[in-house]
Amino acid sequence: MKNAEEVAHAPAPAGPGVPTAQFFIPAATSLQERRTRTLKHGDSFGVFDPNGDAVAGPGSPEGLYHRDTRYLSHFLITLDGQRPMLLSSTLRDDNAMLTCDLTNPDLYDTMGRLVLEHDLVHLRRMRFLWQAACHERLAVRHFGSTPQRLRLGLSFAADFADLFEVRGTRRERHGLRHAGSVSGNDVTLGYTGLDGLTRRTVVSFATPPDKLSVDGALFELVLQPGETRNIDLTIDCAPEENAPDQARPGFLQALRRARRTLRTSAARAAAITSSSTTFNEAIRRSVSDLYMLITDTPDGPYPYAGIPWFSTVFGRDALITAMQTLWLDPAIACGVLKHLARHQAETTDEAADAEPGKILHEMRQGEMALLGEVPFRHYYGSVDSTPLFVMLAGAYLERTDDVETVRKLWPNILAALRWMDDSGDRDGDGFIEYGRMRDTGLINQGWKDSHDSIFHADGTLARGPVALVEVQAYAFGAWRAASLIARRLGDNDAADGYTARASRLQQRFDDAFFDKSLGTFVLALDGDKRPCRVRASNAGHALFSGIALPKRAAAIVKTLTSNAFFSGWGVRTLAVGEARYNPMSYHNGSVWPHDNALIAAGFARYGFRREAARLFGGLFAASAYIDLRRLPELFCGFPRERAHGPTFYPVACSPQAWAAATPLSLLQSCLGLRFDTARGSVAFDEPLLPDFLDDVTLRRLSLGDAAVDVALRRRGSDLSVEVLGRRGRLGVDLS
Structure with missing residues (x-):
């Protein structure tokens, strides 16, 4: 694509000789303004705000997607009905996990009395994608000096919008949205499209909620001073692909598998x-x-x-x-x-x-x-x-x-x-x-x-x-x-x-x-x-x-x-x-x-x-x-x-x-890096380091089964190339 391929980003004015913009991406909402956080694994990806939420609304791209369909369009966490305050939000260097650190705002009762001063509860959200599912752990820790009762709420919804709808293409007809259902600690949301395919989202809680409905879960927590409570959940976008006799991996088990896969490919x-x-x-x-x-x-x-x-x-x-x-x-x-x-x-x-x-x-x-x-x-x-x-x-x-x-x-x-x-x-x-x-x-x-x-x-x-x-x-x-x-x-x-x-x-x-x-x-x-x-x-x-x-x-x-x-x-x-x-x-x-x-x-x-x-x-x-x-x-x-x-x-x-x-x-x-297979060597042709670098080290430069580690260092106006290690017969040429 362009990469943005086919798109023009706003509808073009109609007129003689002026084609209409196709499949446009409306710029009603800036991704930069939203500072979105993204995760991906296989055919699934997620777009979240810095709090880790996906907030539904016109023009919002946030949510959890699988094979060009949004399987989760709304996902919001609250403490006593209030949205937590953001402390920080970051991705691991290897993109394996999104971590959002939040804290409570000042919380008041129905009479307007302060019941919890801000910054006493730390909420850490740890999230990753693995095999068409979003895995999340909520770790809630109380730093106050007395026991604290908290209501932690999670609201969610799935619009099953096609990605092109999210991008701005209007549809006149849709399929059938199914009524949600609750079974044990699972909520199933479904949609049967005009293509005859039924798509389902299953929100599963490894930690049983105190209340569970088709659009949310509520945890009534009583935390002692210094106590941490973990809440694990999974949002599955392809439950039909999982064998019914196989138990879902737990949070830590799935995380180890996800990180191992990333390490193996990046290696x-x-x-x-x-x-x-x-x-x-x-x-x-x-x-x-x-x-x-x-x-x-x-x-x-x-x-x-x-x-x-x-x-x-x-x-x-x-x-x-x-x-x-x-x-x-x-x-x-x-x-x-x-x-x-x-x-x-x-x-x-x-x-x-x-x-x-x-x-x-x-x-x-x-x-x-x-x-x-x-x-x-x-x-x-x-x-x-x-x-x-x-x-x-x-x-x-x-x-x-x-x-x-x-x-x-x-x-x-x-x-x-x-x-x-x-x-x-x-x-x-x-x-x-x-x-x-x-x-x-x-x-x-x-x-x-x-x-x-x-x-x-x-x-x-x-x-x-x-x-x-x-x-x-x-x-x-x-x-x-x-x-x-x-x-x-x-x-x-x-x-x-x-x-x-x-x-x-x-x-x-x-x-x-x-x-x-x-x-x-x-x-x-x-x-x-x-x-x-x-x-x-x-x-x-x-x-x-x-x-x-x-x-x-x-x-x-x-x-x-x-x-x-x-x-x-x-x-x-x-x-x-x-x-x-x-x-x-x-x-x-x-x-x-x-x-x-x-x-x-x-x-x-x-x-x-x-x-x-x-x-x-x-x-x-x-x-x-x-x-x-x-x-x-x-x-x-x-x-x-x-x-x-x-x-x-x-x-x-x-x-x-x-x-x-x-x-x-x-x-x-x-x-000027290239590989000479005839000579069995790595070649540097008139190498030059940009001004912001004085040296660079390249490890595992490989040709077949052989590999070499080299360091290039600036020496005044010249550049030196030093071989740091070698496995197999692989030469290094400098010209």
Whole structure:
């Protein structure tokens, strides 16, 4: 998706030539203002306020979700009918648990007399997700000097809203909401959708409440001085998937399993530390967010795009995330390639924008998708996922030398290349264009897929079919990757043909897209092959893939690092002065971390490593102002001001997979880090540390069964590389 894929964030005004915004995310409520806390495991995620509550109300995204449905829309805790006061709210460094510390306000009886002074009761909420269930422990401790009677209340509700409803799409019809039921210490809430599926939420109390109803529980507590009382509960979103003869694991048992799973998956990754405490915190959060967003599929690990709006399979996002993290953990790329190959389109389906060989854009499991009310059950409306798939396959082979996996993927790669040649090139001019097959499909199908993101210099929206600059760059990368793979599989004739194809595209691309007066590539060609003479960050992706002729690199780097583009925090998606520039827009002037990561990788490819380090410095400085040091999906493109942090975008996803992977990618670009499978070595090509780092240590850099630990340290104007440890035969090269 864009990552915010298909969406524009407010309805567009209707008018001649102005398409209506689709599946918009209403910005009535700012996620930044709510300071939401997020948890995820598998196909479930939760969005909570800092108190740990989910407060129902218009525009509220809070709640517990499973497979694109909100299974819990309201969850509120009270002490004697009053909401506790927040002390602190934090996620563990590994994202395994949300902990909220609360205390009582002044509590009065019905006569207005003070019965409990504030700050005498400490309430700690510990919560995590595991196997489609939310597990919570409430630990209540009394610090007063006399016994205290307390009424602890929990209210809850489930609206079973489809995620697209929560995002703002209106539905005229709904299924049947069932009356809640109480059985023992369990409450069951249910809904049968128009799709015929019954969805249930079961709220279970391991600690029996004194009163229990279909919408709440009440605990009458009498606490002695210094006494702590624990209350454990579980909110199960898929009770039908649990065998009836199996007891639910208790809080601590489930927690151990959840943490063990996280540790096992994260252990695959190289470890990164430095002398900078701030950098260590930021990089630790990036890695933790990445592995929280990863869902284990039958094909391997797959990073879901982002929380709250995109916690599902996206093609483009996962492919780019896998590229960004290929040096760190190639198993992610393997899982992404296999999963997308499994879901590659085999037939034409106009409603899904599917054509044979095309790679998935988005997959949804909610009621509206199953009914076709939104087209995203299996949707293929992204023009770039297919060439990115081939690019990643080539990069994975280079990184791992895993010939057998790529050999099995070769039929899928050939199908993707055929799509690029046939359906992807709609007019036979050698460029890949997009245009939706039905008016329910996405209007724009590149990563900038807002309705107004592709336009001419005067602001007029481009009419399709549209050939985007970055898509041609990815196509070049795909033909080069296909050549590499074919040669490795022993088909030299095919490899030569793919190389020739890439060379022809490179020259035709330069002729059609480079604009000397702009000092960069144009944004796109419209359906009449008129160039959209707009300075946009998309041009930097031409450096990323290598399609830009070397003689163009300096001009593009200069343009993208000028004040019109570089805000001080990062490169804007659109240059200041362009017709639709707006630093608060989604795609027309904001700063996207992943976009900057790809641009920086392009800078490094052409030898502009210092400029790449400058982008790294801007984004790192931004992270220091952001809660949890977590880079969001995007932030506003206002210029950086002394002693002020970046301006946040109101409904940006956080965490977001390719934003989480951005610091990892930026570090690789600065260090010139690559793997040489032929030599059996890790190579650092002209490494450079950004100004905010004096040293960095990388542990478990692996190639096959071998691994090496290295430290890079600044020595005046030079950089030294020291091998700290080695397992197996893996060399280290410095150039």
